Amino acid sequence: MTAATDPATGPVSDPASESGSVIPGAEPGSVIPGAGPAPRPGERATVRLREDGPAEGPRYAPEWLQLREVADAQARAALLLDPLRIRLANLPNLHGGLVVHDLGCGTGSMGRWLAPRLDGAQHWVLHDRDPYLLHFAAVASPRAAADGSRVSVETRRGDVARLTPDSLTGAHLVTASALLDVLTHEEVANLAAACAGAGCPALLTLSVVGRVDLTPAHPMDAEITEAFNAHQRRDGLLGPDAVDVACDAFGERGATVHAHPSAWRLGPEHRELTAQWLRGWVGAAVEQRPELKERAEGYLAERLEACAAGELQVVVHHSDLLALSRPTGGAG
Numbered sequence: 001m002t003a004a005t006d007p008a009t010g011p012v013s014d015p016a017s018e019s020g021s022v023i024p025g026a027e028p029g030s031v032i033p034g035a036g037p038a039p040r041p042g043e044r045a046t047v048r049l050r051e052d053g054p055a056e057g058p059r060y061a062p063e064w065l066q067l068r069e070v071a072d073a074q075a076r077a078a079l080l081l082d083p084l085r086i087r088l089a090n091l092p093n094l095h096g097g098l099v100v101h102d103l104g105c106g107t108g109s110m111g112r113w114l115a116p117r118l119d120g121a122q123h124w125v126l127h128d129r130d131p132y133l134l135h136f137a138a139v140a141s142p143r144a145a146a147d148g149s150r151v152s153v154e155t156r157r158g159d160v161a162r163l164t165p166d167s168l169t170g171a172h173l174v175t176a177s178a179l180l181d182v183l184t185h186e187e188v189a190n191l192a193a194a195c196a197g198a199g200c201p202a203l204l205t206l207s208v209v210g211r212v213d214l215t216p217a218h219p220m221d222a223e224i225t226e227a228f229n230a231h232q233r234r235d236g237l238l239g240p241d242a243v244d245v246a247c248d249a250f251g252e253r254g255a256t257v258h259a260h261p262s263a264w265r266l267g268p269e270h271r272e273l274t275a276q277w278l279r280g281w282v283g284a285a286v287e288q289r290p291e292l293k294e295r296a297e298g299y300l301a302e303r304l305e306a307c308a309a310g311e312l313q314v315v316v317h318h319s320d321l322l323a324l325s326r327p328t329g330g331a332g
C-alpha cells in the first residue's frame with residue numbers, strides 16, 4: 001500500500017525547536033521514548049493499538065525517531081559499506097536500479113543515511129506497520145544517490161515479521177535500523193530465512209547490545225542497566241540478545257555475517273537526546289522493577305541535572321550487522 005494520508009499527521013517538525021515533552025500531549029513525567037516504544041498523544045506508554053483485535057505492537061513517536069537521527073547517523077558502521085558495495089557491484093541484473101527494502105523504516109532515517117552513500121538509481125520499499133510513520137518516511141524520503149542518480153520510494157504497511165522470500169522478489173538489499181531488538185527469536189529466524197531464500201544481503205543496524213557507559217559513574221548505573229535489559233527482553237523480545245541470535249540465524253542459513261560496533265557517543269552537544277533517552281531508559285527500568293521507583297527518581301534527577309550542565313557523557317553500545325546471503329540467481 002502507499003503512504004497513509006492521515007489528516008491528523010502534521011508536517012515533520014524539528015525536534016530541536018521543541019521544548020519540554022517530546023510527545024505533544026504526553027503527560028509530564030510519563031515514560032517517554034528512551035530506547036523503547038513511545039505513546040502517541042492520548043495514549044499511555046504501554047497501551048496497544050487495538051484492544052479487541054490482534055496486538056499490533058507499540059507505536060513510536062516520530063519526534064523521538066527524529067531526535068535520535070543525528071546520533072544514529074554518527075554511530076552507523078560505515079565500514080560495512082565497502083563489503084556491501086562490492087556485493088552490489090557484482091549483481092548481474094541491475095539495469096532498472098537497486099531495489100532496497102527497509103524494514104521497520106519508522107520515519108525513514110535509514111534511507112536518508114544510506115541512499116546518498118550508494119551509487120546508481122535506487123527504489124526504496126519502506127515497510128512499517130505504522131501508517132503514521134510511513135507518512136513521515138514518504139514525505140522526507142531521499143531524492144538522490146551518491147552519483148546524483150534518482151531515488152524513488154514506495155511505502156508498504158504490514159508486519160515485517162511475516163516476510164517471506166516472495167515478499168523480497170526483485171529485492172537487491174534488505175535494510176533495518178533499530179529493529180532486531182524489538183523482534184522475537186522466531187521473527188529474526190523468519191527474517192533470515194526470507195533473506196536467504198531470496199539470496200538478498202541485509203544491513204541490519206543499531207541493535208542494542210545491553211551495555212551503557214555513563215561518565216561520571218554512579219552506584220545505580222548497573223542496577224538500572226540490568227532492569228532496562230530485562231524490560232527489553234519482556235514478552236519474548238530479543239533486546240540485547242538480538243545481535244547474537246541474528247548472527248546465528250543468518251550463519252545457519254549460509255550467510256557470511258560481518259558485525260561492527262555502532263555506539264551512540266552522547267556528549268553536551270546531544271543533551272536533548274540524552275535527556276529523553278535517560279527518561280525512557282530509567283522509566284523502562286522502573287516499569288520492569290517498580291521497587292526501584294523512589295531511588296530511580298533521585299537517580300534520574302541527578303543524571304538530568306548533570307546532562308543539562310553538559311557534565312554527562314553517555315555511550316550506548318549498539319552493533320551493526322551485514323549478512324551476505326548466498327546469491328540464488330534471482331535479483332539478490
Ligand SMILES: C[S@@+](CC[C@H](N)C(=O)[O-])C[C@H]1O[C@@H](n2cnc3c(N)ncnc32)[C@H](O)[C@@H]1O
Pocket residue numbers: 057059060065072103104105106107108109110127128129130133158159160161176177178179182
Ligand atoms: C525503534 S523504531 C526504528 C525506526 C527506524 N528504523 C529508525 O531507525 O529510526 C522500530 C520501527 O519498527 C517498526 N516495527 C516494529 N515491529 C514491526 C513489525 N513486526 N512489522 C512492521 N514494523 C515494525 C515500528 O513501527 C517502528 O517504526
